[in-house]
Amino acid sequence: MTGPAAGTGKTRSLIERLEKELRELWTQPEDPAAIPKSRVCTMNLEVVASSHELLERYTPVVDEVTATMPSRVILASIEPDAATDEITGSATAVCSIEGGRNICSERITLKATGNAAARSASAIEAFLVPEIPTALVWLGRVHVDDPVFQDLANDAHRIILDSMYTSLGSLLNVASWARTQVNAPEISDMAWTRLASWQEMTARFFDRPEARRFATKITKITLRQASEPGAHLGPEPALLLGWIATRLEWKTSRLGGKTRFKRPDGGTVIIELGAVPLPKGVAPQTLAGIAVEAEDDDGTKMTGSIERELGSGLASGQEDATADADVMVWKHATAGAPPLEQRVRLGANKAAKWLERTLHRPKHDPAFNESVSFAEQIVHDGLTV
């Protein structure tokens, strides 16, 4: 090999060594009484982080997920600013005993530093198992012109982000990039998965027969997020607003520099955004509440609200509870009917749960795609709370 582009062969040797180690994981144990390991693999799960420390923090999350969704896991940290130019790695089996069988996933961990970061995608791809779906979990901010992201994304069936911990901008950029690609991977967002209970409770405002007509007559939506006043609208409120607007076929328009939301019947919907204090242990921009007001043609009013008691999670006394396993207070009132109130506690806000649920959801979700497109429109208007 000649020329300036010649590689040193170290990474190829590393890959060959890891492949050999992976093969050796599945040899029969010498002890006849030992439970042999069963290699199970339903998908490739690529997890890419911007630092090794972040990747180490996320590794137990992935191990928890693969206990129920056995996968070929490839964890990679990419640190282009590090002093050394190298790719290092290790391979191991992560096993759980089920019904007398030792069910195992393969986990490969790679660390690409310095100039070697540029070639990390080809090292990661070398470990993909053919014939099964590939999900790319990208931790941290995404730049769609990053060649490592592009290479991995083009070979993935699904890209999973968590816009609460990256940014709404990252999600919108990736969604916008995907629309320009032929055979683009589907995009999923763990923040969207977390919104499921909000969506369900919001829809419940209109469940009763006498309340259904109000769905097309909403006049005002109030959204609250946990942040400093003046902060940009966060991913959860933006996506929830996008979901309501697209389900009810609202359109946006601008007048005098202000965004207007129009119902299909031409009625205007007022959107009010606000901030509430951010308790310890709760992520910034967490959705804190929503209130819906509607008025029928005959002047009958309906109100509904969901308030999240932020930081109440630890008071639950439940095992594994987190600070944000909060109580949600759902209230509904229609003129002429008794007001309703219900308290619901959210489950523990654990990363493994959201990743697993996201992986279990259909990868193609038209409601999500439409909500993201809507969120893109309102974010361009720079909405703040």
Next chain:
Amino acid sequence: MPALYNLAVSRSLPGGFAVVGVARREKSNDQFRAEMKEGVSSFSRRKPIDPALWQDFARGVSYVAGTFENPKTYSDLRAHLDQLDAERGTSKNRLYYLAVPPAEFGVIMKNLKEAGLVAPPSPPGSGAPWTRVIIEKPFGEDLASAKVLNETVAQTFDESQVFRIDHYLGKETVQNLLVFRFANSLFEPLWNREHVDHVQITVAEEIGVEGRGKFYEQTGVTKDIVENHLMQLLCLTAMEPPISLAADAVRDEKVKVLRSLRPMERSMVQENVVRGQYARGYVKGEEVPAYREEPDVAKDSRTDTYVAMRIHIDNWRWGGVPFYVRAGKRLARRVTEIAIQFKKVPHGLFRAPDGGISPNVLTMRIQPDEGIALRFTTKEPGQATILRDVAMDFRYGAAFGSNTPEAYERLLLDAMRGEATLFTRRDEVEEQWAYIDNIFDAWRAEANAPPPLYPAGTWGPEQADDLLARDGRRWRRP
């Protein structure tokens, strides 16, 4: 030599057996044995080398020095072989292996014949001494030169004595193609235009030209891979059931496939064939140079290191089913596979992306991880009906252990037995060239158009994706 040693280890060689090396350079038998031992130590799958076994095997290894043009080389060889007949019981049976450029075939064969080293063909099992010759590809560089080469060989050897070796045909999975198709009642009924949407055959390598720039400049991937290996895989996939496993019964069916290929007229090449050449990129985490930066490669080289083709087989079984084939160097990963993609279900009962369900795909992996996989759709456990693609994966290594014979072991043993099924017949070679020649004619006509570049470590140029996209399909990412 490693293959022969492996056959010795498995006690597959006949009792009367000897190997004689013939080349220009002067060297003693011991020097030759030492070189062979080094080769065996490095490349045999039976490592480490067994000293006692090697000692016994090496007693049958010897060397004759001489130039191919000199008749004395052949008289020396004859004397040496006669001596081996007496000492090692080789019974005047001769298997010549010509690992030399095709240009040398003529003079070697003429001299072998004139030295009385070629016995006339004899029926198998007659007990008469036999003579056979193994020749390696390239079997010519176009149809005209292939015909000349075949004619040269035919002046010395009867076709029944000629064994054209294509190591792909010795691979277990390739042999298993016939077993898989014709020993299972499940698949063959589906193996036709009624059920198959299309077929993809991939021969992908991660490596570049590895110091063989001079050779590659003369050949390119189309001549090096497509004309022989890939065409053979296509034939075995598409052929009708032979009436028996006799060599000519199988080869007759392969030739029928080749004759059914829709001729690639020059005007069709641009629409159906994409070539490419690798640029710099990353393979398995290593930065690798562009093809034009390789040693002995022209800076403005137009040699193809990638080719993708859409091939139609105009017969009753495959009418309307495209075969997409591709081969290339410096691709994302090393893989050779045949993928049969079945038609979509006729009615979508389930909610799924793009309104349909992923079609079933049956994949035969030739290398690495030889095996067979069937992809199908299943329901994820849970309350909702969520569909997920899963694969049933059979791996040779897992089922039968990883120490399967190398392709050359099977092929050399077959040649010794006179079993020609896995070797290419003259008419196959000429039909293959007849098909490929048109493509080269078209490329010559557009001599000024360089092949599109693709970054090393990817799956080829974008134009190859377009080739399938025009049909509403996409390449697999094996």
